[in-house]
Amino acid sequence: MKEYNENHAKSGVSIKLPAIEVFPNQYPGYTIRIEIPEYTAVCPKTGLPDFGTIILEYEPIKSVLELKSLKSYILAYRNVGIFYENAVNRMMRDFVTAAKPKWCKVTGQFATRGGMHSTIIAQHGKAPK
Amino acid sequence: MKEYNENHAKSGVSIKLPAIEVFPNQYPGYTIRIEIPEYTAVCPKTGLPDFGTIILEYEPIKSVLELKSLKSYILAYRNVGIFYENAVNRMMRDFVTAAKPKWCKVTGQFATRGGMHSTIIAQHGKAPK
Amino acid sequence: MKEYNENHAKSGVSIKLPAIEVFPNQYPGYTIRIEIPEYTAVCPKTGLPDFGTIILEYEPIKSVLELKSLKSYILAYRNVGIFYENAVNRMMRDFVTAAKPKWCKVTGQFATRGGMHSTIIAQHGKAPK
Amino acid sequence: MKEYNENHAKSGVSIKLPAIEVFPNQYPGYTIRIEIPEYTAVCPKTGLPDFGTIILEYEPIKSVLELKSLKSYILAYRNVGIFYENAVNRMMRDFVTAAKPKWCKVTGQFATRGGMHSTIIAQHGKAPK
Amino acid sequence: MKEYNENHAKSGVSIKLPAIEVFPNQYPGYTIRIEIPEYTAVCPKTGLPDFGTIILEYEPIKSVLELKSLKSYILAYRNVGIFYENAVNRMMRDFVTAAKPKWCKVTGQFATRGGMHSTIIAQHGKAPK
Amino acid sequence: MKEYNENHAKSGVSIKLPAIEVFPNQYPGYTIRIEIPEYTAVCPKTGLPDFGTIILEYEPIKSVLELKSLKSYILAYRNVGIFYENAVNRMMRDFVTAAKPKWCKVTGQFATRGGMHSTIIAQHGKAPK
Amino acid sequence: MKEYNENHAKSGVSIKLPAIEVFPNQYPGYTIRIEIPEYTAVCPKTGLPDFGTIILEYEPIKSVLELKSLKSYILAYRNVGIFYENAVNRMMRDFVTAAKPKWCKVTGQFATRGGMHSTIIAQHGKAPK
Amino acid sequence: MKEYNENHAKSGVSIKLPAIEVFPNQYPGYTIRIEIPEYTAVCPKTGLPDFGTIILEYEPIKSVLELKSLKSYILAYRNVGIFYENAVNRMMRDFVTAAKPKWCKVTGQFATRGGMHSTIIAQHGKAPK
Amino acid sequence: MKEYNENHAKSGVSIKLPAIEVFPNQYPGYTIRIEIPEYTAVCPKTGLPDFGTIILEYEPIKSVLELKSLKSYILAYRNVGIFYENAVNRMMRDFVTAAKPKWCKVTGQFATRGGMHSTIIAQHGKAPK
Amino acid sequence: MKEYNENHAKSGVSIKLPAIEVFPNQYPGYTIRIEIPEYTAVCPKTGLPDFGTIILEYEPIKSVLELKSLKSYILAYRNVGIFYENAVNRMMRDFVTAAKPKWCKVTGQFATRGGMHSTIIAQHGKAPK
Secondary structure, eight states: OHHHHHTHHHHTTTSOOOOOOEEEOOSSSEEEEEEEEEEEEEOTTTOOEEEEEEEEEEOOSSEEEOHHHHHHHHHTTTTOBOOHHHHHHHHHHHHHHHHOOSOEEEEEEEOOBTTBEEEEEEEESOOOO | OHHHHHTHHHHTTTSOOOOOOEEEOOSSSEEEEEEEEEEEEEOTTTOOEEEEEEEEEEOOSSEEEOHHHHHHHHHTTTTOBOOHHHHHHHHHHHHHHHHOOSOEEEEEEEOOBTTBEEEEEEEESOOOO | OHHHHHTHHHHTTTSOOOOOOEEEOOSSSEEEEEEEEEEEEEOTTTOOEEEEEEEEEEOOSSEEEOHHHHHHHHHTTTTOBOOHHHHHHHHHHHHHHHHOOSOEEEEEEEOOBTTBEEEEEEEESOOOO | OHHHHHTHHHHTTTSOOOOOOEEEOOSSSEEEEEEEEEEEEEOTTTOOEEEEEEEEEEEOSSEEEOHHHHHHHHHTTTTOBOOHHHHHHHHHHHHHHHHOOSEEEEEEEEOOBTTBEEEEEEEESOOOO | OHHHHHTHHHHTTTSOOOOOOEEEOOSSSEEEEEEEEEEEEEOTTTOOEEEEEEEEEEOOSSEEEOHHHHHHHHHTTTTOBOOHHHHHHHHHHHHHHHHOOSOEEEEEEEOOBTTBEEEEEEEESOOOO | OHHHHHTHHHHTTTSOOOOOOEEEOOSSSEEEEEEEEEEEEEOTTTOOEEEEEEEEEEEOSSEEEOHHHHHHHHHTTTTOBOOHHHHHHHHHHHHHHHHOOSEEEEEEEEOOBTTBEEEEEEEESOOOO | OHHHHHTHHHHTTTSOOOOOOEEEOOSSSEEEEEEEEEEEEEOTTTOOEEEEEEEEEEOOSSEEEOHHHHHHHHHTTTTOBOOHHHHHHHHHHHHHHHHOOSOEEEEEEEOOBTTBEEEEEEEESOOOO | OHHHHHTHHHHTTTSOOOOOOEEEOOSSSEEEEEEEEEEEEEOTTTOOEEEEEEEEEEEOSSEEEOHHHHHHHHHTTTTOBOOHHHHHHHHHHHHHHHHOOSEEEEEEEEOOBTTBEEEEEEEESOOOO | OHHHHHTHHHHTTTSOOOOOOEEEOOSSSEEEEEEEEEEEEEOTTTOOEEEEEEEEEEOOSSEEEOHHHHHHHHHTTTTOBOOHHHHHHHHHHHHHHHHOOSOEEEEEEEOOBTTBEEEEEEEESOOOO | OHHHHHTHHHHTTTSOOOOOOEEEOOSSSEEEEEEEEEEEEEOTTTOOEEEEEEEEEEEOSSEEEOHHHHHHHHHTTTTOBOOHHHHHHHHHHHHHHHHOOSEEEEEEEEOOBTTBEEEEEEEESOOOO
C-alpha cells in the first residue's frame, strides 16, 4: 500500500476533476452499463490527444450516478495530461466514491497508437459473470 | 426496504399501465426470450422521447405471457414520463406479477443521449448462464 | 403434472407428424448441431404463417438422427396450426423419443411479429456449457 | 465398446489416410488452434461432394502436429466417401494418435445441404472453457 | 524440464531481442490488454514472411510494460527466423520476465498459410474467465 | 412473342392468385421499395418448398399498392408449384397490372439449393440508377 | 394535378406541424446529410405506432436547416396519424419550403410490419449520383 | 486471333466437361444470377486443389440454364487441372454456347494462395450497370 | 458572392489555424484518400465538444499534403468553437490553398447529437465517380 | 514531364526490385483482380515499418502477370525505404511495363499512422466503372 502513496503524484489521483452527482436508487439488485465513446485526454509524454471509449458497469445500492454530471466529469479529461492506465483507475476510484456500488467495472478501449490498441479493465468488488 | 417505499412516487411504481395477460403453460422447464426493439417513453426531466430495445427472458412455470397484451403493455409507455432505470425495474415487477416465472431477466438498451449509451439489466431469481 | 394432461389437446402433442428415423452411432461422446433456417408453420390464432430457424443440438448415445427424415419431419409443420412454444417443445419430445440422446437442446428463433422477436429454448438433460 | 467394433466398417475407421507427422514440442502448457476452411469429401449416399471447415484445437505435451503433413492428411479426404460425423471422429482419433495431446477438440462446420447446416464437435480429454 | 533445455536451440529462446522496459504500476488489481496487428517474422523453413496479430493480456503487480519499448521488441522479430509456436511462447517468457505480472496470456493469430489459419495461445498463471 | 404464348401453361401465368388492391397516390415522382423476406412456394419438380426474399421497387403514378392485399398476394404462393424465374416475372406482371407504375423492378433472392444461390431480377420500364 | 388537390385531406398536407427554422448559409456548393433514426408516428388505420429512420440530404443555397428546430419538427409526428408515403412526401415539401435548396432527397426506412419492410424515397430537383 | 489458337491446348478449351442443358425461357428481358460457392479444381502447376465461388449472371433470350445440369458441370471441374483464368473463361464460353444469352458475366473469387486473393471477371456482350 | 463576405465572421474563415505543408508530387494522375477518425472541436452554441471523422480525397498536381502537418492542422480544431458545416468547408478551402489539387473532396461524419447524425460533403473541382 | 525527371531520385523509381514474369494470355477481354494483404515496407522518414493491402486490377491483352513472381516482387519491398504514394505509383509502372495491359489500377490501403489512414489509387488507361 505504501508504494501506492509514493506514486501518488504520477498516478493521476491529484488531478482536479468535477464531482459526480448521484440520486437515490429506487430498486434493489440490478445492473447499469453506460458506454461513453467520446473520451479524450492528452498524453502526458507526447502532448498529443488520446481518444477512447469508456464502459462503466455497476450494481447500485443506495445511489445511482447522475448522467449529466457523469458527462461533465468525462468531458473534464479533455485537456488533462493523463496515461490510459491511470485514467481508467482514477475513474474507477471516483465512481466508487460517488455511488458506493456493490461492484463496479470500468473498461477503457483506446484508439490505436503506434500500431498498438490498448484496453484497460479495472474492477471493484465482484461483478457477476 | 424503507427507502424503497419512500421513493415510491418517483420510482414509477404508481404509473397506471395495462395488465399483461397470461395463458396456461403446456411444457415444463424451457426458456422464452422476447426482443422488443420499439420501446419509447418520455424523459421526465427533458420532456424529450427516449427510445430503446427491451429484451425479456424467463422460464415459465404455470403461465406464459400473452404476446398481444405484452405489446399493449409496452405501447402504454409511449407518452409516460419515466426514467430508464425505473422503466426496466417496473417492467420486471409487472412481468413477475403476471407470469410468476421461475426466473426472469429484463434488459433495456437505450438510444444514445449526450454521447452516452445506457443499458439496464434487472433480474428476478437465478437465470442459467 | 395434471395441468399438463388437461392441456394436451392445445399443447400440440396430438398433432400427427412423420416419424424421424435414426441410424446406429459409431463414436461415443461427441456433439451434433443442426441449424434449419426454413421452418414454417401456421399461427393457430391468426391463420397467418410463422417463419423461423430451428437449432437442434444433442449428444448421441446409440442413435443418430437421419437428416433426410429430419427434413421431412420439419417440412410437415408447413400447414399445421401450432404456437411457437409448443412447436419447440413438441420437437424436443420427438427428437428425444427418436434418438434417446444423452442431452438435447432445441432453439427456435422466430421472425418478428408485431414488432416482437421471440426465441424459445427447450432442453432435455444437461448440455455442456 | 462392442457396438463400436461391429460398426467398424461403416465408421470410416478402415479408410486409408496418410500419416500425420509431428515434431518435438518446445514449451509446456499452451494451446494450438488450426482452422482449415478447405475440407471436402464425398457423401457416400449421394456421391455428391461435401464441403466444410475443420477447426482443430489441442494442447501439445511432447509433440506438435506438423502443418504440411496435416494439410496432406486433410487433402486426402477429397475423393473419399465418408459421412460428416465419421470424418470428424476419425480425424480426432488420428490427431490424438499422432500428437498424444493433453486434450483435443475437433469441430467440423459443413456447408448447407437440403436447407440444413450441420456442425459436429468431438472432444478428447478436457478442454479449458 | 530436461526436454525443454535439450530443444533450447530450436525453441527460439537463444534469439537476441531487445529488452522490454517497465514503469512502476500505480493501481492494484486491474487488467491490461494490448492488441498488436503488425507482427511479422520470417518462417525458418521457407524463408517467407509470416504475418499476424499478437494480443497480450496481463494483470500488473509492481510493473507495467512500457509501450514504446514493447513496440521495439515486436519490431525486432521482423527479420528473425522463428516458428509461430515459438514466437508466442518466447514473447510470453520475455513479458513475464520484464513485468512479473500476476498472470499473463499471449495470443498469436497468424495469416493463412496453405489454406490453414493458426492461433497459438500461451498462458502464465491463471487469467480470470 | 409466339414462343411466349406456347409456353403459357408452364410459365405460371395461369395460376390463380388473389388480386392486389391499390389506393390513389397523393404525391408525384417518388419511389417505393418493399422488402418481403417471407416468400415461400413449392418447387414443381421436387415438391419441396422454396424460400426467398422478394424486393419490390416502383414509382407510383396514380395508384399505390395496398400493403395488406400485397401480403395476401405473396402468401397465396405458399402451396403453389412454381419455378423461381416464373414467380418473379408473374409478380412483376401482376404488380404492373394493379398499380400501372412509371417503372417497376422485382428482385427475388432465393435460399440455397444444391449449393447454388439464385437471384432473379425483372424490370418494367426504366428504373433510375 | 387535380387528383392531387382532391386527396389533400388524406395526403397529410393539412396536418399542423411546427415550422423549421433556417440560418444563412456561408459556403456555396456542398451537401448536407442528416440521419434521424428516431422517427415515430401513428398508423391512421390501425392506431399502432410506426417507427423509422429518416435520411435527409440536400444542397443548401442561401439557407441551412437549423438542427434543433428540425428535431422539434420530427418529434411533432409522434402522436400524429399519417401513412409512410405521406410522411416522407410531407417532410420533403416542408424541408424545401424552409430551406429552398438546390436539390433535396428524403428517405424513410420503416420498421417491419406484417413481415414487410418499406422504404420511401422522395426527391426534389436533381441530386448528384 | 492466331495466338488464341496456338495456345488452345493450354487454355483449357480442350478439357472434356459435361454439356449444360437448357429449357425454354418464358419471359423476356430479365436477369438471372447464380452464386455457386462450392467450386474446386486442381492447380495444374502444384497439383494442389483450388477453391472458389463462381457467380454467373446473364439475361436469357430463348433459353434458361437448367440448374441441375449446371451443378453437374461445375462438379466436373473437381479433379481437372486448370488455372483460375482459364476456368472462368472456359465457363463463360460454355454458358454462352448453351444458353445464347443477351449478355453473360462470370466472376470467380478464389481462396487465398500464398497470401494473394484472385478474382477473375469475364463478360460476353454488355451487362447493364 | 456578396452574402459570402457578409457572413465571413460567422463562417469560421477568420479562425487562426496552422499552415499545412506540402512536398513536391512525383507522379501524375492518381488519387490520395486520408481518413482521420479523431476530429474534435467545440460547438459554439452549447460549448460541448463535437466528434467526427474527416475524409479527405484529392488528386495532386504539383504538391502533396504532408501528413504530419495535416495532423497538426486537424488537432488545432480541438479547442476551437466552429459548426460542422463551417469546419468542413474551411478545411476544403485550406487544403485547396495548400495543395492546389486537380479536385478535392472533404467529408465530415459527425457523432450523433440529439438523436441526429450529420454528414457534410464539400467538393472542389470534379472528382471521378 | 520535366519535373517528373528532376524528382526521380526521391520518387522511388531508382530502387532495385525483381522483375515480374508474365505468361501468354489465352482469352481476350476479361478482368483480373489480385488482393495482396501482406505488403510491408519501411518509412524512409521514421525508419518504422509500414503495413498495407495492395489491390491490383487489370485487363490483360497478350500477357498475364505470373503470381509467384508477383509475390516475390511484393516481398522485395520488405526492407526498402519508400513512401506510400511512391510505392503505389512505382508498382503501377512496373505492372504496366511487365504486362502491357489495356488498363491497370493499383490501390494501396495502408495501416493507421498517427490516427490517419491513407489510401492511394493510381490508374493507367481507363478502367470500366
